[in-house]
Amino acid sequence: MKLKDEYGVVMNHKKIERIKNQYNLITKIRRKNPHKVNLKKTKEHRYFSNILNREFKQHEPMKIFCTDITYLPFGKQIAYLSAVKDIASREIVGWSISPNIRMDLVFSTLDNLRGRLGEKPILLHSDQGFHYTSPNFIHRTKTLNLVQSMSRKGMCTDNAPMESFFGHFKDEVEYKNCQSFEELKQLTATYINYYNNERRQWNLNKMTPAEYKQHLMSTSG
Numbered sequence: 001m002k003l004k005d006e007y008g009v010v011m012n013h014k015k016i017e018r019i020k021n022q023y024n025l026i027t028k029i030r031r032k033n034p035h036k037v038n039l040k041k042t043k044e045h046r047y048f049s050n051i052l053n054r055e056f057k058q059h060e061p062m063k064i065f066c067t068d069i070t071y072l073p074f075g076k077q078i079a080y081l082s083a084v085k086d087i088a089s090r091e092i093v094g095w096s097i098s099p100n101i102r103m104d105l106v107f108s109t110l111d112n113l114r115g116r117l118g119e120k121p122i123l124l125h126s127d128q129g130f131h132y133t134s135p136n137f138i139h140r141t142k143t144l145n146l147v148q149s150m151s152r153k154g155m156c157t158d159n160a161p162m163e164s165f166f167g168h169f170k171d172e173v174e175y176k177n178c179q180s181f182e183e184l185k186q187l188t189a190t191y192i193n194y195y196n197n198e199r200r201q202w203n204l205n206k207m208t209p210a211e212y213k214q215h216l217m218s219t220s221g
Contacts, residue, residue, distance in 0.1 A: 045130070045133040045134060045135070046133055046135070046138060047128055047133055047150060048148040048149055048150045049149070049150070050125075050149060050150060050151060050152055050158060051123060051125070051147070051149035052064065052066075052123060052125040052149045052158070054157070054158060054160070056087055056160060056161055058087045058088040059088055059216055060088055060216065061086055061088045061089045061091075061213045061216050061217060062086065062088075062093075062116075062117070062118060062120075062122060063087075063088060063120075063122060063123065064086075064087045064088065064122065064123045064125065065084050065085065065086055065087065065093065065122055065123065065124045065125065065146075066084070066085045066087060066124075066125045066126070066159055066161045066162045067082070067083065067084045067085070067106075067109065067124060067125070067126045067132075067162065068082075068083065068126060068127060068159055068162035068163070068166070069081065069082045069101065069105065069106070069129070069131070070166040070169075070170075071101075072097075072170075072175050072184065073176065074175055074176050074177070074178040074179075074184055075176075075178065075179060077099065077181065078099075079097055079098065079099055079181060079184055079185075080097065080098050080099075080100070080101045080105055081095065081096075081097045081166075081169075081188060082095060082096045082097070082098075082105050082106055082108075082109040083095040083109070083162065083165065083166075083192075084109060084112075084113060084124070085161050085162055085165055086209075086213070087161050088213075088216060089204075089209045089210075089212050089213035089216060090161070090165075090201065090203075090204060090209040090212065091196050091209035091210060091212075091213055092165065092192050092195060092196055092209075093113060093116055094109050094110070094112035094113040094116070095109060095112065095188070095192060096108035096109040096112060097184070097185050097188050099181050103131060103134060103136065103137070105131070106131040106132070106137055107136075107137070107140065110137075110140050110141070110144060113144060114144070117144055117145065117146075119145070120145075121145045121146070121147050122145065122146050122147070123146075123147050123148075123149055124141060124146040124147065124148055124149065125148075125149040125150070125151070125158075125159060126148070126149075126150055126151070126159065127150065127151045127156070127158075127159055128150050128151065128153055132148070132150065133150075165195075168195070169188075169191060169195075172191070173187060173188070173191050174187075175187060175188070195209070196208065196209050196210050197209075197210045
């Protein structure tokens with residue numbers, strides 16, 4: 001456009017590209033993200049409606065889960081924590097931590113749920129992140145009898161239970177002082193065990209999540 005308007009030179013973009021390549025010229029422009037382009041072309045990634053719709057007050061354990069990923073900077077590194085929380089009992093029912101944010105992180109989290117799930121379908125609520133819209137993740141949730149629900153785009157409050165847990169974790173755990181990933185992993189395991197079995201909460205009638213789960217099961221039965 002500039003060549004034509006200012007210099008009267010008509011030249012198509014392919015010739016310009018050849019000249020640029022010949023003289024190793026680089027144009028500083030924002031290019032389309034090939035990952036997003038591929039998603040639009042293939043339409044493989046799927047989004048689900050917000051079935052949960054902020055109905056966070058639940059009284060039946062093992063009925064509705066929330067899941068999310070947070071980052072944990074330590075030393076000069078970053079780790080990623082993926083967790084699944086039972087909304088009714090506030091218990092962390094599955095988690096995984098990794099030095100990278102590849103799909104294995106959420107797959108490992110789902111694997112940790114195996115053996116804890118019953119025959120009834122369970123709602124699994126998440127954001128619209130790449131991991132949760134992946135065809136492989138969707139397939140794995142179906143094999144576990146999990147029904148997906150997703151927050152509205154850009155609405156982190158739609159997944160407030162997970163935001164709350166991650167907030168407590170970052171306030172109460174000295175994760176930034178860890179010198180290795182293994183140390184961070186052990187510290188995370190220790191805290192989640194403490195959170196589930198020892199940390200009492202006012203909103204749970206002063207019980208721990210594990211105690212409150214038993215309380216709900218006994219009262220509902």
